[in-house]
Amino acid sequence: MQYYDLCIVGGGSIGGIIAYYSFRGGITSIPVYYRSIESIEAIMKNGGLTIKYGDKEYLLPIIPVHHSKPIGKCRFVINTVKAYHVKDTINLMHKITDEDSLILMLQNGFGSLELVEEKMLNRYVAGGVVFIGAERINRYYILHHGGRTIIAGRRKGFTAKLLELMNILNRGGCDFRVTSNIDLYRWIKLGVNAVINPLTAITRSKNKIVLTQYGRILAEKIIDELIIAAEKYGFKLDKKKLLTTIFRGAKNTSENYSSMAQDIMNNKPTEIDYINGFIAKHVGEKSVNEVITLIVHLIEESYMKNH
Ligand SMILES: NC(=O)C1=CN([C@@H]2O[C@H](COP(=O)(O)OP(=O)(O)OC[C@H]3O[C@@H](n4cnc5c(N)ncnc54)[C@H](O)[C@@H]3O)[C@@H](O)[C@H]2O)C=CC1
Ligand SMILES: CC(C)(CO)C(=O)C(=O)O
Structure with missing residues:
Protein backbone atom coordinates (compact mmCIF):
# COMPACT_ATOMS: atom_id res chain seq x y z
CA MET A 1 0.00 0.00 0.00
CA ASN A 181 -10.95 26.93 20.69
CA ILE A 182 -11.81 26.33 17.05
CA ASP A 183 -15.53 26.85 17.66
CA LEU A 184 -14.93 30.50 18.61
CA TYR A 185 -13.15 31.04 15.28
CA ARG A 186 -15.89 29.16 13.44
CA TRP A 187 -18.44 31.61 14.85
CA ILE A 188 -16.29 34.59 13.85
CA LYS A 189 -15.81 33.15 10.36
CA LEU A 190 -19.55 32.44 10.17
CA GLY A 191 -20.01 36.19 10.70
CA VAL A 192 -17.60 36.98 7.86
CA ASN A 193 -19.36 34.56 5.50
CA ALA A 194 -22.91 35.47 6.57
CA VAL A 195 -22.20 39.05 5.48
CA ILE A 196 -19.79 38.79 2.55
CA ASN A 197 -21.12 35.70 0.79
CA PRO A 198 -24.84 36.45 0.28
CA LEU A 199 -24.31 40.20 -0.35
CA THR A 200 -21.76 39.46 -3.08
CA ALA A 201 -23.86 36.58 -4.43
CA ILE A 202 -27.13 38.54 -4.65
CA THR A 203 -25.41 41.50 -6.31
CA ARG A 204 -22.92 39.36 -8.31
CA SER A 205 -20.20 41.67 -7.03
CA LYS A 206 -16.68 41.47 -5.64
CA ASN A 207 -16.17 41.37 -1.88
CA LYS A 208 -15.65 45.13 -1.74
CA ILE A 209 -19.44 45.66 -2.19
CA VAL A 210 -19.71 44.97 1.57
CA LEU A 211 -17.74 48.18 2.26
CA THR A 212 -20.44 50.40 0.72
CA GLN A 213 -23.06 52.29 2.76
CA TYR A 214 -25.79 49.67 2.20
CA GLY A 215 -23.37 46.79 2.64
CA ARG A 216 -22.52 48.13 6.09
CA ILE A 217 -26.19 48.60 7.08
CA LEU A 218 -27.01 45.01 6.07
CA ALA A 219 -23.87 43.71 7.79
CA GLU A 220 -25.10 45.08 11.12
CA LYS A 221 -28.52 43.46 10.76
CA ILE A 222 -27.01 40.08 9.84
CA ILE A 223 -24.54 40.24 12.72
CA ASP A 224 -27.14 41.19 15.34
CA GLU A 225 -28.77 37.80 14.72
CA LEU A 226 -25.49 35.92 14.61
CA ILE A 227 -24.74 37.24 18.10
CA ILE A 228 -28.08 35.87 19.35
CA ALA A 229 -27.38 32.46 17.77
CA ALA A 230 -23.83 32.30 19.16
CA GLU A 231 -25.10 33.08 22.66
CA LYS A 232 -27.26 29.95 22.51
CA TYR A 233 -24.03 27.95 22.10
CA GLY A 234 -22.33 29.81 24.97
CA PHE A 235 -20.29 32.27 22.86
CA LYS A 236 -20.48 35.99 23.66
CA LEU A 237 -19.35 37.90 20.59
CA ASP A 238 -18.52 41.60 20.53
CA LYS A 239 -20.41 43.33 17.71
CA LYS A 240 -17.88 46.09 17.11
CA LYS A 241 -14.93 43.69 16.95
CA LEU A 242 -16.86 41.33 14.68
CA LEU A 243 -17.76 44.09 12.23
CA THR A 244 -14.12 45.25 12.19
CA THR A 245 -13.03 41.68 11.33
CA ILE A 246 -15.67 41.42 8.59
CA PHE A 247 -14.77 44.74 6.96
CA ARG A 248 -11.05 43.94 7.22
CA GLY A 249 -11.77 40.57 5.56
CA ALA A 250 -13.71 42.30 2.77
CA LYS A 251 -10.81 44.74 2.30
CA ASN A 252 -8.13 42.00 2.25
CA THR A 253 -10.06 40.07 -0.39
CA SER A 254 -11.69 43.09 -2.04
CA GLU A 255 -11.01 41.90 -5.62
CA ASN A 256 -12.29 38.37 -4.91
CA TYR A 257 -15.71 37.09 -5.81
CA SER A 258 -16.74 35.18 -2.67
CA SER A 259 -17.22 31.43 -3.05
CA MET A 260 -21.00 32.01 -3.05
CA ALA A 261 -20.85 34.74 -5.69
CA GLN A 262 -18.78 32.32 -7.81
CA ASP A 263 -21.44 29.62 -7.31
CA ILE A 264 -24.24 31.95 -8.42
CA MET A 265 -22.28 33.18 -11.43
CA ASN A 266 -21.53 29.56 -12.41
CA ASN A 267 -25.17 28.46 -11.92
CA LYS A 268 -24.23 26.10 -9.09
CA PRO A 269 -25.93 25.40 -5.73
CA THR A 270 -24.72 27.57 -2.82
CA GLU A 271 -23.85 26.90 0.82
CA ILE A 272 -26.49 29.36 2.07
CA ASP A 273 -28.21 26.76 4.32
CA TYR A 274 -24.93 26.17 6.19
CA ILE A 275 -24.34 29.92 6.71
CA ASN A 276 -27.32 32.33 6.92
CA GLY A 277 -29.80 29.43 7.05
CA PHE A 278 -27.99 28.07 10.09
CA ILE A 279 -28.21 31.45 11.87
CA ALA A 280 -31.89 31.85 10.93
CA LYS A 281 -32.76 28.53 12.57
CA HIS A 282 -31.70 29.95 15.91
CA VAL A 283 -33.46 33.32 15.90
CA GLY A 284 -37.11 32.54 15.20
CA GLU A 285 -39.51 34.63 13.14
CA LYS A 286 -38.77 37.88 11.28
CA SER A 287 -35.21 36.83 10.72
CA VAL A 288 -33.15 38.91 8.29
CA ASN A 289 -30.98 35.84 7.72
CA GLU A 290 -34.04 33.83 6.79
CA VAL A 291 -35.07 36.41 4.17
CA ILE A 292 -31.53 36.43 2.79
CA THR A 293 -31.52 32.61 2.68
CA LEU A 294 -34.82 32.61 0.78
CA ILE A 295 -33.59 35.22 -1.72
CA VAL A 296 -30.46 33.16 -2.45
CA HIS A 297 -32.60 30.03 -2.87
CA LEU A 298 -34.85 31.97 -5.27
CA ILE A 299 -31.81 32.92 -7.35
CA GLU A 300 -30.67 29.25 -7.35
CA GLU A 301 -34.15 28.22 -8.45
CA SER A 302 -34.00 30.67 -11.38
CA TYR A 303 -31.14 28.76 -13.00
CA MET A 304 -31.47 25.23 -11.56
CA LYS A 305 -35.02 24.87 -12.87
CA ASN A 306 -34.23 26.87 -16.03
CA HIS A 307 -37.06 29.41 -15.64
N1 LIG B 1 -13.15 30.13 -2.69
C1 LIG B 1 -12.86 30.83 -1.63
O1 LIG B 1 -12.35 31.96 -1.76
C2 LIG B 1 -13.13 30.29 -0.25
C3 LIG B 1 -13.84 29.11 -0.04
N2 LIG B 1 -14.02 28.64 1.24
C4 LIG B 1 -14.74 27.40 1.50
O2 LIG B 1 -13.94 26.31 1.05
C5 LIG B 1 -14.79 25.25 0.60
C6 LIG B 1 -14.39 24.93 -0.83
O3 LIG B 1 -14.71 26.07 -1.63
P1 LIG B 1 -14.15 26.26 -3.10
O4 LIG B 1 -12.78 25.73 -3.18
O5 LIG B 1 -14.40 27.66 -3.47
O6 LIG B 1 -15.14 25.30 -3.89
P2 LIG B 1 -15.01 24.74 -5.37
O7 LIG B 1 -16.39 24.49 -5.85
O8 LIG B 1 -14.11 25.62 -6.19
O9 LIG B 1 -14.26 23.36 -5.16
C7 LIG B 1 -14.83 22.23 -4.63
C8 LIG B 1 -14.41 21.08 -5.51
O10 LIG B 1 -14.77 19.86 -4.91
C9 LIG B 1 -15.10 18.95 -5.94
N3 LIG B 1 -15.85 17.81 -5.43
C10 LIG B 1 -17.16 17.72 -5.11
N4 LIG B 1 -17.47 16.48 -4.70
C11 LIG B 1 -16.33 15.75 -4.74
C12 LIG B 1 -15.99 14.41 -4.44
N5 LIG B 1 -16.92 13.54 -4.03
N6 LIG B 1 -14.72 14.01 -4.58
C13 LIG B 1 -13.76 14.87 -5.01
N7 LIG B 1 -14.03 16.16 -5.33
C14 LIG B 1 -15.29 16.59 -5.21
C15 LIG B 1 -15.91 19.81 -6.91
O11 LIG B 1 -15.98 19.22 -8.18
C16 LIG B 1 -15.10 21.11 -6.88
O12 LIG B 1 -14.12 21.14 -7.90
C17 LIG B 1 -16.23 25.76 0.71
O13 LIG B 1 -16.82 25.33 1.90
C18 LIG B 1 -16.06 27.27 0.73
O14 LIG B 1 -17.11 27.91 1.40
C19 LIG B 1 -13.49 29.28 2.32
C20 LIG B 1 -12.79 30.45 2.15
C21 LIG B 1 -12.58 31.05 0.88
C1 LIG C 1 -13.07 34.83 3.14
C2 LIG C 1 -14.07 34.77 2.01
C3 LIG C 1 -15.16 35.78 2.21
C4 LIG C 1 -13.25 35.12 0.81
O1 LIG C 1 -13.96 35.46 -0.31
C5 LIG C 1 -14.71 33.41 1.96
O2 LIG C 1 -14.66 32.69 2.93
C6 LIG C 1 -15.52 32.94 0.80
O3 LIG C 1 -15.43 33.49 -0.29
O4 LIG C 1 -16.27 31.97 1.01
Whole structure:
Protein backbone atom coordinates (compact mmCIF):
# COMPACT_ATOMS: atom_id res chain seq x y z
CA MET A 1 0.00 0.00 0.00
CA GLN A 2 1.37 3.40 -1.04
CA TYR A 3 1.55 6.08 1.69
CA TYR A 4 1.36 9.83 1.02
CA ASP A 5 2.07 12.69 3.43
CA LEU A 6 -0.81 14.83 2.32
CA CYS A 7 -3.87 14.44 0.09
CA ILE A 8 -6.55 16.89 -0.92
CA VAL A 9 -10.18 15.92 -1.47
CA GLY A 10 -11.79 18.45 -3.85
CA GLY A 11 -9.47 20.22 -6.25
CA GLY A 12 -11.43 23.46 -6.52
CA SER A 13 -10.30 26.97 -5.57
CA ILE A 14 -9.25 26.28 -1.98
CA GLY A 15 -7.99 22.76 -2.75
CA GLY A 16 -5.64 24.32 -5.30
CA ILE A 17 -4.42 26.91 -2.80
CA ILE A 18 -3.71 24.18 -0.21
CA ALA A 19 -1.76 22.26 -2.88
CA TYR A 20 0.26 25.44 -3.54
CA TYR A 21 1.23 25.97 0.12
CA SER A 22 1.88 22.24 0.70
CA PHE A 23 4.12 21.95 -2.36
CA ARG A 24 6.09 25.03 -1.36
CA GLY A 25 6.25 23.55 2.15
CA GLY A 26 8.15 20.55 0.80
CA ILE A 27 5.46 17.98 -0.04
CA THR A 28 6.21 16.99 -3.60
CA SER A 29 3.74 14.10 -4.16
CA ILE A 30 0.24 15.42 -3.56
CA PRO A 31 -2.74 13.33 -4.67
CA VAL A 32 -5.68 15.65 -5.33
CA TYR A 33 -9.04 13.90 -5.61
CA TYR A 34 -11.41 15.15 -8.33
CA ARG A 35 -15.03 14.44 -9.08
CA SER A 36 -14.75 14.62 -12.86
CA ILE A 37 -12.53 12.82 -15.34
CA GLU A 38 -12.50 16.02 -17.44
CA SER A 39 -10.64 17.87 -14.64
CA ILE A 40 -8.04 15.11 -14.43
CA GLU A 41 -7.49 15.17 -18.20
CA ALA A 42 -7.23 18.96 -18.29
CA ILE A 43 -4.65 18.96 -15.46
CA MET A 44 -2.58 16.24 -17.10
CA LYS A 45 -2.60 18.13 -20.40
CA ASN A 46 -1.48 21.31 -18.59
CA GLY A 47 1.34 19.39 -16.85
CA GLY A 48 -0.15 20.17 -13.43
CA LEU A 49 -2.24 22.77 -11.69
CA THR A 50 -1.44 26.44 -12.34
CA ILE A 51 -1.81 28.88 -9.44
CA LYS A 52 -1.55 32.62 -10.06
CA TYR A 53 -0.55 34.64 -7.02
CA GLY A 54 0.22 38.34 -7.52
CA ASP A 55 1.82 38.61 -10.93
CA LYS A 56 3.49 35.17 -10.79
CA GLU A 57 2.26 31.82 -12.09
CA TYR A 58 3.28 28.54 -10.44
CA LEU A 59 2.86 25.15 -12.08
CA LEU A 60 2.28 22.46 -9.42
CA PRO A 61 2.93 18.87 -10.49
CA ILE A 62 0.11 17.41 -8.40
CA ILE A 63 -1.22 13.86 -8.84
CA PRO A 64 -4.81 14.22 -10.09
CA VAL A 65 -6.93 11.23 -9.02
CA HIS A 66 -10.57 10.31 -9.61
CA HIS A 67 -12.53 10.04 -6.35
CA SER A 68 -13.73 6.54 -7.26
CA LYS A 69 -10.17 5.16 -7.61
CA PRO A 70 -8.18 5.93 -4.44
CA ILE A 71 -4.43 5.36 -4.80
CA GLY A 72 -3.18 4.92 -1.22
CA LYS A 73 -3.34 6.09 2.39
CA CYS A 74 -2.62 9.65 3.52
CA ARG A 75 -1.25 11.02 6.80
CA PHE A 76 -3.06 14.31 6.31
CA VAL A 77 -6.30 14.66 4.37
CA ILE A 78 -7.50 18.19 3.68
CA ASN A 79 -11.12 18.19 2.60
CA THR A 80 -12.07 21.20 0.47
CA VAL A 81 -15.30 20.16 -1.24
CA LYS A 82 -18.37 22.34 -0.78
CA ALA A 83 -20.40 21.68 2.39
CA TYR A 84 -23.23 20.01 0.45
CA HIS A 85 -20.76 17.49 -1.06
CA VAL A 86 -19.10 16.45 2.20
CA LYS A 87 -21.38 13.45 2.76
CA ASP A 88 -20.32 12.05 -0.65
CA THR A 89 -16.64 12.11 0.42
CA ILE A 90 -16.94 10.08 3.62
CA ASN A 91 -16.47 6.73 1.95
CA LEU A 92 -13.39 7.99 0.10
CA MET A 93 -11.94 9.45 3.31
CA HIS A 94 -12.36 6.10 5.08
CA LYS A 95 -10.42 4.41 2.26
CA ILE A 96 -7.51 6.87 2.13
CA THR A 97 -6.93 7.13 5.90
CA ASP A 98 -6.07 4.88 8.81
CA GLU A 99 -6.43 5.38 12.56
CA ASP A 100 -3.34 7.58 12.63
CA SER A 101 -4.43 9.98 9.90
CA LEU A 102 -5.62 13.52 10.48
CA ILE A 103 -8.56 14.87 8.49
CA LEU A 104 -8.94 18.64 8.26
CA MET A 105 -12.33 19.98 7.17
CA LEU A 106 -12.17 23.49 5.65
CA GLN A 107 -15.81 24.16 4.68
CA ASN A 108 -17.48 27.47 5.48
CA GLY A 109 -20.53 27.42 7.72
CA PHE A 110 -21.69 24.89 10.28
CA GLY A 111 -22.52 21.23 9.67
CA SER A 112 -19.59 19.72 7.71
CA LEU A 113 -17.20 19.27 10.64
CA GLU A 114 -20.03 17.91 12.81
CA LEU A 115 -20.98 15.35 10.15
CA VAL A 116 -17.44 14.03 9.67
CA GLU A 117 -16.79 13.90 13.43
CA GLU A 118 -19.93 11.79 13.75
CA LYS A 119 -19.22 9.47 10.80
CA MET A 120 -15.48 8.99 11.34
CA LEU A 121 -15.21 8.23 15.03
CA ASN A 122 -11.91 6.35 14.79
CA ARG A 123 -10.02 9.11 12.98
CA TYR A 124 -8.47 12.40 14.12
CA VAL A 125 -10.85 15.03 12.74
CA ALA A 126 -10.16 18.77 12.90
CA GLY A 127 -11.86 21.86 11.53
CA GLY A 128 -10.37 24.99 10.04
CA VAL A 129 -11.45 28.45 8.95
CA VAL A 130 -9.94 29.93 5.82
CA PHE A 131 -9.27 33.66 5.45
CA ILE A 132 -8.09 33.42 1.85
CA GLY A 133 -9.83 34.47 -1.35
CA ALA A 134 -9.48 32.10 -4.29
CA GLU A 135 -11.16 31.62 -7.65
CA ARG A 136 -11.09 28.70 -10.07
CA ILE A 137 -10.86 30.19 -13.55
CA ASN A 138 -10.89 26.83 -15.30
CA ARG A 139 -10.17 23.17 -14.46
CA TYR A 140 -6.40 23.71 -14.16
CA TYR A 141 -6.04 27.44 -13.35
CA ILE A 142 -6.69 29.01 -9.93
CA LEU A 143 -6.25 32.61 -8.82
CA HIS A 144 -5.02 33.38 -5.29
CA HIS A 145 -6.70 36.70 -4.48
CA GLY A 146 -5.13 37.43 -1.11
CA GLY A 147 -5.29 36.63 2.56
CA ARG A 148 -3.10 33.73 3.74
CA THR A 149 -4.47 32.77 7.15
CA ILE A 150 -6.02 29.44 8.16
CA ILE A 151 -6.93 28.75 11.80
CA ALA A 152 -7.44 25.11 12.73
CA GLY A 153 -8.24 23.06 15.79
CA ARG A 154 -9.66 19.78 17.02
CA ARG A 155 -12.77 19.89 19.16
CA LYS A 156 -12.14 16.48 20.76
CA GLY A 157 -8.77 17.26 22.31
CA PHE A 158 -5.41 18.50 21.18
CA THR A 159 -3.32 16.53 18.68
CA ALA A 160 0.33 17.23 17.81
CA LYS A 161 -0.53 16.13 14.26
CA LEU A 162 -1.99 19.60 13.68
CA LEU A 163 1.35 21.15 14.63
CA GLU A 164 3.11 18.93 12.08
CA LEU A 165 0.68 20.12 9.43
CA MET A 166 1.23 23.69 10.62
CA ASN A 167 4.99 23.33 10.09
CA ILE A 168 4.51 22.15 6.51
CA LEU A 169 2.09 24.92 5.59
CA ASN A 170 4.05 27.65 7.42
CA ARG A 171 7.15 26.61 5.49
CA GLY A 172 5.12 27.07 2.32
CA GLY A 173 4.14 30.63 3.29
CA CYS A 174 0.66 30.00 4.69
CA ASP A 175 -0.14 31.67 8.00
CA PHE A 176 -1.57 28.43 9.45
CA ARG A 177 -2.33 28.61 13.18
CA VAL A 178 -3.58 26.05 15.67
CA THR A 179 -6.13 26.95 18.33
CA SER A 180 -7.64 25.12 21.29
CA ASN A 181 -10.95 26.93 20.69
CA ILE A 182 -11.81 26.33 17.05
CA ASP A 183 -15.53 26.85 17.66
CA LEU A 184 -14.93 30.50 18.61
CA TYR A 185 -13.15 31.04 15.28
CA ARG A 186 -15.89 29.16 13.44
CA TRP A 187 -18.44 31.61 14.85
CA ILE A 188 -16.29 34.59 13.85
CA LYS A 189 -15.81 33.15 10.36
CA LEU A 190 -19.55 32.44 10.17
CA GLY A 191 -20.01 36.19 10.70
CA VAL A 192 -17.60 36.98 7.86
CA ASN A 193 -19.36 34.56 5.50
CA ALA A 194 -22.91 35.47 6.57
CA VAL A 195 -22.20 39.05 5.48
CA ILE A 196 -19.79 38.79 2.55
CA ASN A 197 -21.12 35.70 0.79
CA PRO A 198 -24.84 36.45 0.28
CA LEU A 199 -24.31 40.20 -0.35
CA THR A 200 -21.76 39.46 -3.08
CA ALA A 201 -23.86 36.58 -4.43
CA ILE A 202 -27.13 38.54 -4.65
CA THR A 203 -25.41 41.50 -6.31
CA ARG A 204 -22.92 39.36 -8.31
CA SER A 205 -20.20 41.67 -7.03
CA LYS A 206 -16.68 41.47 -5.64
CA ASN A 207 -16.17 41.37 -1.88
CA LYS A 208 -15.65 45.13 -1.74
CA ILE A 209 -19.44 45.66 -2.19
CA VAL A 210 -19.71 44.97 1.57
CA LEU A 211 -17.74 48.18 2.26
CA THR A 212 -20.44 50.40 0.72
CA GLN A 213 -23.06 52.29 2.76
CA TYR A 214 -25.79 49.67 2.20
CA GLY A 215 -23.37 46.79 2.64
CA ARG A 216 -22.52 48.13 6.09
CA ILE A 217 -26.19 48.60 7.08
CA LEU A 218 -27.01 45.01 6.07
CA ALA A 219 -23.87 43.71 7.79
CA GLU A 220 -25.10 45.08 11.12
CA LYS A 221 -28.52 43.46 10.76
CA ILE A 222 -27.01 40.08 9.84
CA ILE A 223 -24.54 40.24 12.72
CA ASP A 224 -27.14 41.19 15.34
CA GLU A 225 -28.77 37.80 14.72
CA LEU A 226 -25.49 35.92 14.61
CA ILE A 227 -24.74 37.24 18.10
CA ILE A 228 -28.08 35.87 19.35
CA ALA A 229 -27.38 32.46 17.77
CA ALA A 230 -23.83 32.30 19.16
CA GLU A 231 -25.10 33.08 22.66
CA LYS A 232 -27.26 29.95 22.51
CA TYR A 233 -24.03 27.95 22.10
CA GLY A 234 -22.33 29.81 24.97
CA PHE A 235 -20.29 32.27 22.86
CA LYS A 236 -20.48 35.99 23.66
CA LEU A 237 -19.35 37.90 20.59
CA ASP A 238 -18.52 41.60 20.53
CA LYS A 239 -20.41 43.33 17.71
CA LYS A 240 -17.88 46.09 17.11
CA LYS A 241 -14.93 43.69 16.95
CA LEU A 242 -16.86 41.33 14.68
CA LEU A 243 -17.76 44.09 12.23
CA THR A 244 -14.12 45.25 12.19
CA THR A 245 -13.03 41.68 11.33
CA ILE A 246 -15.67 41.42 8.59
CA PHE A 247 -14.77 44.74 6.96
CA ARG A 248 -11.05 43.94 7.22
CA GLY A 249 -11.77 40.57 5.56
CA ALA A 250 -13.71 42.30 2.77
CA LYS A 251 -10.81 44.74 2.30
CA ASN A 252 -8.13 42.00 2.25
CA THR A 253 -10.06 40.07 -0.39
CA SER A 254 -11.69 43.09 -2.04
CA GLU A 255 -11.01 41.90 -5.62
CA ASN A 256 -12.29 38.37 -4.91
CA TYR A 257 -15.71 37.09 -5.81
CA SER A 258 -16.74 35.18 -2.67
CA SER A 259 -17.22 31.43 -3.05
CA MET A 260 -21.00 32.01 -3.05
CA ALA A 261 -20.85 34.74 -5.69
CA GLN A 262 -18.78 32.32 -7.81
CA ASP A 263 -21.44 29.62 -7.31
CA ILE A 264 -24.24 31.95 -8.42
CA MET A 265 -22.28 33.18 -11.43
CA ASN A 266 -21.53 29.56 -12.41
CA ASN A 267 -25.17 28.46 -11.92
CA LYS A 268 -24.23 26.10 -9.09
CA PRO A 269 -25.93 25.40 -5.73
CA THR A 270 -24.72 27.57 -2.82
CA GLU A 271 -23.85 26.90 0.82
CA ILE A 272 -26.49 29.36 2.07
CA ASP A 273 -28.21 26.76 4.32
CA TYR A 274 -24.93 26.17 6.19
CA ILE A 275 -24.34 29.92 6.71
CA ASN A 276 -27.32 32.33 6.92
CA GLY A 277 -29.80 29.43 7.05
CA PHE A 278 -27.99 28.07 10.09
CA ILE A 279 -28.21 31.45 11.87
CA ALA A 280 -31.89 31.85 10.93
CA LYS A 281 -32.76 28.53 12.57
CA HIS A 282 -31.70 29.95 15.91
CA VAL A 283 -33.46 33.32 15.90
CA GLY A 284 -37.11 32.54 15.20
CA GLU A 285 -39.51 34.63 13.14
CA LYS A 286 -38.77 37.88 11.28
CA SER A 287 -35.21 36.83 10.72
CA VAL A 288 -33.15 38.91 8.29
CA ASN A 289 -30.98 35.84 7.72
CA GLU A 290 -34.04 33.83 6.79
CA VAL A 291 -35.07 36.41 4.17
CA ILE A 292 -31.53 36.43 2.79
CA THR A 293 -31.52 32.61 2.68
CA LEU A 294 -34.82 32.61 0.78
CA ILE A 295 -33.59 35.22 -1.72
CA VAL A 296 -30.46 33.16 -2.45
CA HIS A 297 -32.60 30.03 -2.87
CA LEU A 298 -34.85 31.97 -5.27
CA ILE A 299 -31.81 32.92 -7.35
CA GLU A 300 -30.67 29.25 -7.35
CA GLU A 301 -34.15 28.22 -8.45
CA SER A 302 -34.00 30.67 -11.38
CA TYR A 303 -31.14 28.76 -13.00
CA MET A 304 -31.47 25.23 -11.56
CA LYS A 305 -35.02 24.87 -12.87
CA ASN A 306 -34.23 26.87 -16.03
CA HIS A 307 -37.06 29.41 -15.64
N1 LIG B 1 -13.15 30.13 -2.69
C1 LIG B 1 -12.86 30.83 -1.63
O1 LIG B 1 -12.35 31.96 -1.76
C2 LIG B 1 -13.13 30.29 -0.25
C3 LIG B 1 -13.84 29.11 -0.04
N2 LIG B 1 -14.02 28.64 1.24
C4 LIG B 1 -14.74 27.40 1.50
O2 LIG B 1 -13.94 26.31 1.05
C5 LIG B 1 -14.79 25.25 0.60
C6 LIG B 1 -14.39 24.93 -0.83
O3 LIG B 1 -14.71 26.07 -1.63
P1 LIG B 1 -14.15 26.26 -3.10
O4 LIG B 1 -12.78 25.73 -3.18
O5 LIG B 1 -14.40 27.66 -3.47
O6 LIG B 1 -15.14 25.30 -3.89
P2 LIG B 1 -15.01 24.74 -5.37
O7 LIG B 1 -16.39 24.49 -5.85
O8 LIG B 1 -14.11 25.62 -6.19
O9 LIG B 1 -14.26 23.36 -5.16
C7 LIG B 1 -14.83 22.23 -4.63
C8 LIG B 1 -14.41 21.08 -5.51
O10 LIG B 1 -14.77 19.86 -4.91
C9 LIG B 1 -15.10 18.95 -5.94
N3 LIG B 1 -15.85 17.81 -5.43
C10 LIG B 1 -17.16 17.72 -5.11
N4 LIG B 1 -17.47 16.48 -4.70
C11 LIG B 1 -16.33 15.75 -4.74
C12 LIG B 1 -15.99 14.41 -4.44
N5 LIG B 1 -16.92 13.54 -4.03
N6 LIG B 1 -14.72 14.01 -4.58
C13 LIG B 1 -13.76 14.87 -5.01
N7 LIG B 1 -14.03 16.16 -5.33
C14 LIG B 1 -15.29 16.59 -5.21
C15 LIG B 1 -15.91 19.81 -6.91
O11 LIG B 1 -15.98 19.22 -8.18
C16 LIG B 1 -15.10 21.11 -6.88
O12 LIG B 1 -14.12 21.14 -7.90
C17 LIG B 1 -16.23 25.76 0.71
O13 LIG B 1 -16.82 25.33 1.90
C18 LIG B 1 -16.06 27.27 0.73
O14 LIG B 1 -17.11 27.91 1.40
C19 LIG B 1 -13.49 29.28 2.32
C20 LIG B 1 -12.79 30.45 2.15
C21 LIG B 1 -12.58 31.05 0.88
C1 LIG C 1 -13.07 34.83 3.14
C2 LIG C 1 -14.07 34.77 2.01
C3 LIG C 1 -15.16 35.78 2.21
C4 LIG C 1 -13.25 35.12 0.81
O1 LIG C 1 -13.96 35.46 -0.31
C5 LIG C 1 -14.71 33.41 1.96
O2 LIG C 1 -14.66 32.69 2.93
C6 LIG C 1 -15.52 32.94 0.80
O3 LIG C 1 -15.43 33.49 -0.29
O4 LIG C 1 -16.27 31.97 1.01
